[in-house]
Amino acid sequence: MICCKECIDLLYDYIEGLLDQETSKSLEEHFEECPPCIAFLNTYKSTTTLCRDTLNQIEIPDEVRHTLQSFLKENKDQQEKK
Amino acid sequence: MSFTQQKVDKEIEEALVKDFQAGNLDAYDKIVELYQKRIYALSFNLMRNQMDAQDVAQEVLLTLFKKIHTFQGKSAFSSWVYRITLNSSYMKLRSKKKEPKISIDELLPSFNSTGFQQEKIQDWSENTESLLFTNETREIINKAVGLLPEKEKVVFLLRDVEGLSTEKVSEVLDLTIPAVKSRLHRARLFLRKKLSGYFEEYNSQKGET
Incomplete structure (x- = not known):
């Protein structure tokens, strides 16, 4: 049976579905007998979701959008004059 | 999509x-x-x-x-x-002042000599819903991501936040695919550990009330 260390090393590929059937099966056998590793798997997955959802909320603030717009307009006007 | x-x-x-x-x-x-x-x-x-x-x-x-x-x-x-x-x-x-570097290895999981986990692992994954999008959670997450070393941070931002494929990240950063995977895995382990402290404390407080 694989140990916790191997289990955690394999988590990434397991979640991505990249493990071969045999390895995947022995990992699942480990999970059945090791609640801490299930807790680890669940919190590992949650971490990704939480961070993604939080960091994806970033919008361009209105004042930045305006600055960018006038900056681009200026740049364009300059180009057209040339 | x-x-x-x-x-x-x-x-x-x-x-x-x-x-x-x-x-x-x-x-x-x-x-x-x-x-x-x-x-x-x-x-x-x-x-x-x-x-x-x-x-x-x-x-x-x-x-x-x-x-x-x-x-x-x-x-x-x-x-x-x-x-x-x-x-x-x-x-x-x-061009800015550098912040003190933090070693990612200290926050990676630790195992005993037979390869079993040494620390107690709590499963807080089901109790995050009510905390998601509160200012405090947002701050904790931002801070944790801010502490990631640059190499791991950029892979994490491109792959997990921007949602690029592993192949695309390897193209942008000119890294091999195994290198992208390993950095991403380390970043996730680091962040999991950082968030665990916060959510475990929240869970135990909730248990008391």
Whole structure:
């Protein structure tokens, strides 16, 4: 049976579905007998979701959008004059 | 997004780039509209400062304007834009005072000699819903991501936050696929550990009341 260390090393590929059937099966056998590793798997997955959802909320603030717009307009006007 | 939708988007984007290379400024405006949020968000997440992210976004949009003729289409246009954004953000970061580095290894899981986990692992994954999007959680997450070493942080932001494929990240950063995977895994382990402290405390407080 694989140990916790191997289990955690394999988590990434397991979640991505990249493990071969045999390895995947022995990992699942480990999970059945090791609640801490299930807790680890669940919190590992949650971490990704939480961070993604939080960091994806970033919008361009209105004042930045305006600055960018006038900056681009200026740049364009300059180009057209040339 | 469906595969066909992605394909259509890619074709539209390629056409816009070609038009812009031919001197069509409306195509440039459309490219800006498509990319400015992604450019701003990536640089903001790297630097955590609105003014700096604004400077970088300006610089990147100007670079796209001036250097579009050097884009040869060897890699995807988006990879090119991400690379310019990263370079510009790193230049900015280098000009600033460095924060003390934190070792990622200290926060990786520890095992005993037979390879079993040494620490007690709590499963807080089901209790995050009520905490998601509170200011405190947001701050904890931002701080944890801010503490990631640069190498791991950029892989994490591109792959898990921006949602790029592993292959695309390896193209943008010029890293091998195993290197991308290993950095991403380390970043996730680090962040899991950081968030665990917070959520475990929250759970135990909830248990008491």
